[in-house]
Each structure stands twice: as structure tokens, then as C-alpha cells.
Amino acid sequence: MPPAMDLFEYAVVRVVPRVEREEFVNAGVIVYCPQQQFLRARLELPAAKLRVLAGPGLDAADLAARLAAFERICRGRPDGGPIGQLPLASRFRWLTATRSTVVQTSAVHPGLCRDAAETLDQLFAQLVQ
Template identity: 65%
Template sequence: MPEKHLFEYAVVRVVPRVEREEFLNVGVILLCAPKGFLQIRYELSEVRLAAFGNTIDCGELRERLRAFERICAGRKEGGPIGQFPLAGRFRWLTAARSTVVQTSPVHPGLSADPSETLDRLFRQLVAIE
């Protein structure tokens, strides 16, 4: 049986009007520190977002989500936050904030393959099939 490692994840949400506290799940960010894994998977559906009756600049929203991607990847492309250690980057990305892009509370689990777990969580929590 493959060895399982502790992982943590949060759902990435778009909150079109923060004061209404309505949101659309658009991604999942997963950290598995023992495997050196920190990735986000997201998909922005303009059709689903339009159901909120709000006009959000989807180009700007995509750029914010790409910033999450760059921070996960680290290195220079991730800016100053991208230079943090893996767990520090995850904590920064999942910190409570009152902006259009927010995350759920962090949840733990065990996984032998963090990439597969990220895909499964994305299908369960975000994707519409």
C-alpha cells in the first residue's frame, strides 16, 4: 500500500458582491508539504458568474487567479510572496480576506498522490459535468 501524506486544501471562491456573501467555487489549492507540492487548479465560467447578475471584469479576475498560480510555483514569477517557503505561501493564499477572490477554511486529509487528490477535489467541488 502506498504511503499516505498529510495534505491541506482550500476551495478558491469568487465573491462578486462581498456584502452579500454569495460565492462561486472556481478552484482548489492544495498543499502537501512532505511531497513539496503546492498547486492550484481553477476554471472560471463566465456563464455561471453571470448568474450572479453582476458585471465583473473577467480579465482582471483571471489575472488574480494566475497570480495564485505564480505564487504556488514560487520563484521570481511569484513576486515577494513566491519567495516564501511552501507552507508560508499556502498560508498567505488561504488567509481570510474581503476581496473578490477568497478561499474557504482549510481542510486536512491524507493522500498518496497529491496531484490525483487535487484533480478529485476539483471535480467534486468545482467542476460541472
């Protein structure tokens, strides 16, 4: 009998360099699987693609810092600030809440997986790379 499948949820992390234009580039994926006590983001700043959309005013260092905050919050350590100290589900809901900023997330999508880390890698390859 194959191992049981666990419910997981994911969202795509998007960088929207000019919010008024509603153009974005996928920069990562966040996966949450409560049964596996798993919350992790895999992120990559697509600087070359973003320069095409944003022009020369792109602040890559600021964007990299914003993306790094997502990873710190997922890890749930003190360097994640007050949000990083919340329970796993609350951190995921906070990270995926609707916002009108330069870094946004897609709608949350469900799925089933055996290994949440492997699923994160697969989604990152399909949706970002």
C-alpha cells in the same frame, strides 16, 4: 503493504463578485502536501455562473488575472512576486488567509493522500466542475 499516506491540506478558491451579498462560485482548489513538496492550485474562471451573480459589470479579465496570481505564487518562481519566494508552507498560509475581497478561500481542510497531484484533480472535479 500499500504506500504510506501523507497529510495534505486544501482550500477551495471562491469568487465573490458582490462581497456584500456573500454569494460565491467555486473557481478552484489549492492543495498543499509538505511530505511531497507539493503546492499547486487548479483554477477555472466560471464566467457564465458569475455573470448570473454579478450582472453585466463583471470584469472577467480582472478576475482571471487574480486567479492566475494564485497559480504563480504556488509555483514559487520569480513571477510570483515576493510572496512567491516564500517557503512552501508560508505561501500556502498566505494564499488561504482570510480576506474580504472578490477572490477568497474556504477554511483549510486536512486529509491523507498517496499522490497530491491526483488528489488535486479529484477535489477539483468534486468541488468545482
